[in-house]
Structure formats: C-alpha cells, structure tokens
Amino acid sequence: MSQQRITLEIENNIAIVRLNRADKHNAIDMAMFQALDKVSKKLCQNKAIRAVFLCGNGEDFCSGLDVKSVLNEKSNILKLLFKFIPGSSNLAQRVSTNWRKIPVPVIAIIQGRCWGGGLQIALGADFRITTPDATLSIMEAKWGLIPDMGANLALRELVNIDVAKQLAMTGKIIPAEQALGYGLISQIADDPYQAAQQFIKPFAERSPDSVAAVKKLYNNTWNKKSWHILAKESWYQIKVILGKNQRRAVNKQLKPEQATNFENRQNW
CATH class of the missing domain: 3.90.226.10 (2-enoyl-CoA Hydratase; Chain A, domain 1)
Incomplete structure (x- = not known):
C-alpha cells in the first residue's frame, strides 16, 4: 500500500x-x-x-x-x-x-x-x-x-x-x-x-455474521429474480444459524446477564 x-x-x-x-x-x-x-x-x-x-x-x-x-x-x-x-x-x-x-x-x-x-x-x-x-x-x-x-x-x-x-x-x-x-x-x-x-x-451491537449476511444478500440479489432472492436468503440464514454468533445474539436478548461478546465474523 x-x-x-x-x-x-x-x-x-x-x-x-x-x-x-x-x-x-x-x-x-x-x-x-x-x-x-x-x-x-x-x-x-x-x-x-x-x-x-x-x-x-x-x-x-x-x-x-x-x-x-x-x-x-x-x-x-x-x-x-x-x-x-x-x-x-x-x-x-x-x-x-x-x-x-x-x-x-x-x-x-x-x-x-x-x-x-x-x-x-x-x-x-x-x-x-x-x-x-x-x-x-x-x-x-x-x-x-x-x-x-x-x-x-x-x-x-x-x-x-x-x-x-x-x-x-x-x-x-x-x-x-x-x-x-x-x-x-x-x-x-x-x-x-x-x-x-x-x-x-x-x-456494532448486532452479530457481525448477520450484518455481513444482509450486506451480501442485498448486494447480490437486489435486482435479481424472486427465486434467486429466496434461495440465497435461505442459504445465508442456515449459515448464520450454524455460527456461534447467532446463539450469542439470542443470549443477549434472553439472558443478558450471561451474554458474552461476539466472536469475529465467519467467512462471507
């Protein structure tokens, strides 16, 4: 650089x-x-x-x-x-x-x-x-x-x-x-x-994985056909749910006293 x-x-x-x-x-x-x-x-x-x-x-x-x-x-x-x-x-x-x-x-x-x-x-x-x-x-x-x-x-x-x-x-x-x-x-x-x-x-208060997934979903599908959007949102949701940060996001809402910081995001 x-x-x-x-x-x-x-x-x-x-x-x-x-x-x-x-x-x-x-x-x-x-x-x-x-x-x-x-x-x-x-x-x-x-x-x-x-x-x-x-x-x-x-x-x-x-x-x-x-x-x-x-x-x-x-x-x-x-x-x-x-x-x-x-x-x-x-x-x-x-x-x-x-x-x-x-x-x-x-x-x-x-x-x-x-x-x-x-x-x-x-x-x-x-x-x-x-x-x-x-x-x-x-x-x-x-x-x-x-x-x-x-x-x-x-x-x-x-x-x-x-x-x-x-x-x-x-x-x-x-x-x-x-x-x-x-x-x-x-x-x-x-x-x-x-x-x-x-x-x-x-x-910064949200899961870095869900933020990354939304950005990729919208940038890649905004002007695509309906089937393409539906397929991508399902796939990205599965990937988000399988990650640790989604569970941490749930804990922040349901058990804030036990909540821990988010990990670095997955590969997106």
Whole structure:
C-alpha cells in the first residue's frame, strides 16, 4: 500500500481509510488506484473490523481522475481497463466495487467536491454522509466518456433511471441537499465524521455474521429474480444459524446477564 496516497488506521475495530493527496484535492492517479485496490482487498480479509470509514484528507473528498497524470502514459489505460473475464471488475472498477465485497458497513464521509471518479469510489460504500456544502457529480461526460468505474451497480439501486441518465449524460454538479433528495447520499451533517461514529453504533451491537449476511444478500440479489432472492436468503440464514454468533445474539436478548461478546465474523 502506498502511504503517499492512502493511509489506514484501525480504531475500536473501525478501519479508517483516508485518501491522502490533499494538495491535489485527492485526484486519483495510478498510485492511488493501486493503493485503493490493495487496501480494500486487505480489509476484506480482516474478520475483526466492524466498519470502514472512507474519508479524504483536505478540503475535498476527491475531485476525480487526475487526467493529465493518468494519460501521461498510454499503458495506464490498458492497466486500468484490462480484465480476463468480461463480467469481472478491472482495476478502475475495483476502487468502487471492492467496498461492496467487504462484509461490514462501509461509510463514505464526504466534504467539498466528490466528482467523477471520487463519486464512483463513494458509491461503492454502503452509506454516504456529507457536509452541507458538499457537491457531487458524475463528471465523466465532461471528458466525452461514460461512468465506467463500477458505480453503476450502486446507481441503479439508489436513484430512478431518469435521474441516473440526466446526471451521467450531463455531468451536472449537484449540491448535497439535491443529492439527498435523489437518494445518492444517506445523511447531511455539519460534522460527518462524528455523525458516522454515531451512525455505526447500532451495527456494532448486532452479530457481525448477520450484518455481513444482509450486506451480501442485498448486494447480490437486489435486482435479481424472486427465486434467486429466496434461495440465497435461505442459504445465508442456515449459515448464520450454524455460527456461534447467532446463539450469542439470542443470549443477549434472553439472558443478558450471561451474554458474552461476539466472536469475529465467519467467512462471507
């Protein structure tokens, strides 16, 4: 992991990932693409964490792609877009889709500009909390491109198709209040970091296995056929019940005086 681009801290079982290129408004260059890919894969394997906070140092969460830097070498385009399997994520897409695979709630904490690739990253999170003055944009249209960093998976779940088309076709910059109305963000707060700490408390009180199972169930079935949803929810429920944490959750409700802390989550 490049410490120049990303920092990672773990406090009270919360992983805090910070984009660390404040002098460039956290614009994404190749080193940041690679660092985000590496840190998100690392966190996916960490069974002890209960949440991830995704932040940006400085006045902006992320102003988007560092176009000049990325296009400086033609080979960078191949590195970003190449994939062995068409339906898998390439490097450009993994900076968004990898957050969806981490079996804990991921909260993007947004201030200032969250444009283009920055919004693609944030849409990979489960929740987004912004400052009142934050602005958001699917800015790829400005460069004659389509949004192709994996966030279309989340976009189809969050907003109506006409809203998605308008934002993606125009690159329009919208304020936080409008983004909240569209469903692009979860909450607006003067101090979004503090709000995220309060937001995550109820999740930490629940079994890490049931939280992980719900995230996987909804992300993998939200737009699938009914039979697929029913099959997955039955399978995941069996897996949850067979784990120790489900019994501990029952004890916390029925025998609180005998309750013990949850164990690290299962593999999800």
